Amino acid sequence: MAVNLFKYSSPVTFYPLAGKLALLFGVAAVVLLGIGLYMSFFVAPTDYKQGEGYRIMFIHVPAAWMSMFIYVVMACWAAAGMIWRTRLSSMMASALAPTGAIFTFIALWTGALWGKPMWGAWWVWDARLTSELILLFLYIGFMALESAIDDPRRAARASGLLALVGVINVPIIYYSVQWWNTLHQGASIKMGGSGVESSMTEVMLWTMLIMTFACWSYTIAIALTRVRSIILEREGGTVWVKDMLQGSK
């Protein structure tokens, strides 16, 4: 059966779908966060080396993953918008940027609060930390550039180009712990030939994964709700919005 993917690339058909999905993922985020936080504080055991402080990892690692992942997704939407000129694509890119910036800030903040008791320093200029800081500036630059240009099409092209150029920073962040001699430790989870390898116990690994799925669901719910606002802002005067609002009464 052929599914027309471009059907949902139109704001008219996407708007109601986004509303249903946002609700679904919003509920999933609340449930997963509840389970994840319970496991973070009551199920996961005290670490033999880091004591209780390692529990910061349960928010730090998912936030750092999200900060990179959201950037890649955002850049893909920006690229799609530039290639196919679909108006929804650039709207998706701008809907993701603030949430990506928030997760980047959370990753830096929780990293500093972990670093102080463990390393004895809030901040060091090592490759991992510096490239993650650059990611925050890329998000802020993307949002600033977009809001500085009045014409939505030109704004999407300029900010989209910035997003695409900035993608180079993501593998730099990810591999920085291998390429350079960083104070930051290596990856917590590796995909090896024998499956998933991890330096953590199984309970810790599951807690981290559940927290990651929670952050994913949260991001999807927030971005979809935000994109609905962007659709309303840009297409508020059109007939389909009028029909939809009158029909919903």
Place this chain on the structure above:
Amino acid sequence: MAEWFAMGGHGFYIWGSFGLSALFMIVETILVVRRKRTLLQRLGRMIRMNSEV
């Protein structure tokens, strides 16, 4: 209970991490929901005004 909150001396760092993350996520949710509600109200008003004329 107080001992649990102290987190073996790491309480400040742990609650500072989770607290700010929770604050950001709650505030972002409120802002995003409010933005959409305000927009729908404004568009609804505009449609009513145009249909009365």
